[in-house]
Amino acid sequence: MGKILVTGATGYIGSHTCVALMRAGYRVLAVDNLSRSKVASLARIQMITGIAPRFYNVDVCDEEEMNWIFRDHLIDCVIHFAGLKDVEESVRQPLDYYHNNVYGLLQLLHVMQRNRCKSLVFSSSATVYGAGETAPYKEDMKTSAVNPYGQTKLMGEQILRDLCATDPEWSVAALRYFNPIGAHESGLLGEDPSGVPGNLVPCIARAATGQTQALSVYGSDYDTPDGTGIRDYIHVMDVAEGHIAALREYTARHRGFRTFNLGTGKGSSVLEVVAAYEAACGKKIPLSMEARRSGDVAVSYADVTRAREELNWTASADLERMCADSWRFVCQNPRGLE
Numbered sequence: 651m652g653k654i655l656v657t658g659a660t661g662y663i664g665s666h667t668c669v670a671l672m673r674a675g676y677r678v679l680a681v682d683n684l685s686r687s688k689v690a691s692l693a694r695i696q697m698i699t700g701i702a703p704r705f706y707n708v709d710v711c712d713e714e715e716m717n718w719i720f721r722d723h724l725i726d727c728v729i730h731f732a733g734l735k736d737v738e739e740s741v742r743q744p745l746d747y748y749h750n751n752v753y754g755l756l757q758l759l760h761v762m763q764r765n766r767c768k769s770l771v772f773s774s775s776a777t778v779y780g781a782g783e784t785a786p787y788k789e790d791m792k793t794s795a796v797n798p799y800g801q802t803k804l805m806g807e808q809i810l811r812d813l814c815a816t817d818p819e820w821s822v823a824a825l826r827y828f829n830p831i832g833a834h835e836s837g838l839l840g841e842d843p844s845g846v847p848g849n850l851v852p853c854i855a856r857a858a859t860g861q862t863q864a865l866s867v868y869g870s871d872y873d874t875p876d877g878t879g880i881r882d883y884i885h886v887m888d889v890a891e892g893h894i895a896a897l898r899e900y901t902a903r904h905r906g907f908r909t910f911n912l913g914t915g916k917g918s919s920v921l922e923v924v925a926a927y928e929a930a931c932g933k934k935i936p937l938s939m940e941a942r943r944s945g946d947v948a949v950s951y952a953d954v955t956r957a958r959e960e961l962n963w964t965a966s967a968d969l970e971r972m973c974a975d976s977w978r979f980v981c982q983n984p985r986g987l988e
């Protein structure tokens with residue numbers, strides 16, 4: 651099996667994908683600058699798989715450092731997770747987001763080109779579907795961005811589309827994640843946000859453990875059955891398996907640029923996720939109904955036809971499993987990964 655370089659490998663989706671890759675027999679080179687994740691992830695990956703991934707504490711923006719890695723290894727494909735991903739932070743610090751997410755991608759592509767490695771799986775996001783479109787979102791729908799984070803993902807896709815159009819040797823699968831949640835079933839890996847989280851499930855977990863008095867519910871007046879926002883929550887291990895499918899069914903067989911939605915094709919409301927989490931943790935989650943959060947859309951969920959037909963991949967875990975796995979990680983790691 652091939653040698654895969656994973657950037658952002660100690661992060662949430664990156665670490666779970668390393669587990670899936672190693673379980674599938676791939677050899678993994680893990681790269682991360684540890685700015686938003688912890689080196690402790692590596693020991694957890696080893697505890698789960700029995701193998702310690704080769705780790706490089708390197709920033710993808712550092713072209714020369716990255717070049718040394720490519721000179722030492724014959725790399726079949728790169729899976730590029732490294733980047734910043736907090737929408738609200740991107741509004742406050744746009745230059746950090748353009749530097750890390752756009753300049754970082756450009757530096758990586760230069761190194762790949764220098765070393766004749768032209769196979770990439772790119773971490774994109776459902777954020778690129780503009781507010782003008784209505785769910786279920788399809789890959790050929792119009793895209794737009796309403797915040798710098800979404801812009802960096804749109805720019806990344808455009809850079810890769812243009813690169814593939816000019817150099818037919820390139821193969822790029824851009825995976826548009828919907829809402830990854832949950833944790834590895836062992837409880838050894840999970841979502842361990844640095845700082846105060848913005849995403850729903852880590853916020854529910856903080857209310858469930860008493861770290862916060864209540865979960866703030868941002869908007870209960872949306873045009874949805876229970877008035878709260880609807881999203882397509884997908885188990886992080888299903889997202890990880892989606893990357894394996896992209897390697898096997900796309901980059902190993904095809905050239906050119908192609909986007910794929912990674913979602914379940916099913917929407918769940920905030921209150922439905924709360925109910926599933928209450929069943930998982932056996933506690934009532936206190937709620938504070940608040941105003942809508944700026945930039946939120948009412949409903950977002952994926953059309954998953956293309957990934958099913960072209961990658962032979964579909965998500966399998968349901969909301970109850972996602973919440974049960976998340977709660978197990980929270981209970982086993984009260985202070986996060988350490």
Ligand code: WQD
Nearest residue numbers: 735737775777848849850853866867868879881920943946
């Ligand atoms: C989900 C729903 C909130 C927190 C973002 C990024 C996206 C991706 C996933 C990177 C919404 C509601 C949330 C809370 C709440 N990240 N909510 N109380 O906004 O769909 O997507 O994270 O790729 O790019 O945009 O996810 O988890 O923040 O919110 O009521 O404390 O939960 O209003 O309806 P979102 P989210």
